[in-house]
Amino acid sequence: MTDISREDFARAFTERLPHARAIGLVVEEIAEGRARAWIPYDPRLVGDPETGVMAGGTVFTLLDTTCGAAVVGHPLSGGVTATLDLRLDYMRAATPGQRIRARAECYHVTRSVAFVRALALDDDEETPVAAASGAFTFTPRAEQEAEA
Template sequence: MTDITDIARSFIAALPHSHALGMQLESIGAGQVTISMPYDPALVGDPETGVIHGGAVSALMDTACGAAVMSHPQAGFSTATLDLRIDYMRPATPGQTIRTRAECHHVTRSVAFVRAVATDDDESRPVAMASGAFTVERKG
């Protein structure tokens, strides 16, 4: 039997945008995931400030949330985003890696609920916070 964390790892590795954005899986466990995205000038949304585009941050957060669902012992082998609300708290500091920690905190028969925080080197001041709902698809 395949370990649920292996399924989540495969999910992340198979996503072309994860490779394009340089996402790296840092940790994964039962419903908890940390994924990082290194600073890349190609992802800058404001050339004057060097701040990473919010779309890259949202892709990182969505990927981490989906992987958290897939790694949850009560979830399933597949998921899709139903709803994801992201509140941007401040711009990420140019030159710094952005890291998202996501936690799947509740699973029903068909929906999983997730919360996530994105930070740069200053972990006391979030770059963004998210909460979302994801599908739960089980085998058989």
């Protein structure tokens, strides 16, 4: 990853992404191809005022960013990534008033593409809010080091 602490790296990752700051995203962990993050419940991010359910785009942003963080944390990654493809399966509405957590795993990499899967959960650990799978491009660490 980098020579800075994992906590500082996670904080810097969020600070560089305006959309992550806008939804209050907090990265808890970036390590060895895994990441965990969460967003607090925020009435500004509600998609349906009658029910208080968070907007689907907010869940998508949480999962996309957490997947990207997992790629950045992979040992072969040079720390730069972009989403190529991301599929979300929404399984149920998030419970109003609860934060939404995401965990992602980079389970396979090729020379420049990483494959990731993730879950979004609220307090109900048994039934995910959404599941994601995607492909992300990345700059390999060796290639970045060779350019330096």
